[in-house]
Amino acid sequence: MAITKRPDARKAAAIEQFIGSAPDSLAPAASTDAAQSRTQVRQKKETISLGIDPTLLARVDAVATRLGVSRAAAFALAVSRFVEGEGV
Structure with missing residues (x-):
């Protein structure tokens, strides 16, 4: 990781103004609201240690590869399905 200078706030504001003035810069309001609500709902995840048979892993x-998700996402999906199946 390289050491970089902190961006100049004046340049950043000018860049944001330039990008914001583009005709296609306005996003639909619904997507902005959805993104904000999604970030507000998201919670910090707990890290666990799990021993598992290498064949099962x-x-x-x-x-996970077939579904295009990470190993962690595959475990989270499996646990979610397990809990839902148990009616909890």
Whole structure:
């Protein structure tokens, strides 16, 4: 990681004004509201340590790759489905 200078606030404001003046710079209001509500709902995740059989882990990785998600996302999805299946 390189050490960089802090951006000049005046230049950043000028850049934002330039980009904001573009005709296609206005995003629909609904998407902005949805993004704000999504960031407000998001909570910090807990880190856990899990021991798992290497064969089962390879199968989890294969499914995660097929779904296009990370290993952590695959575990979160599996746990979510387990909890929903138990009616909790």
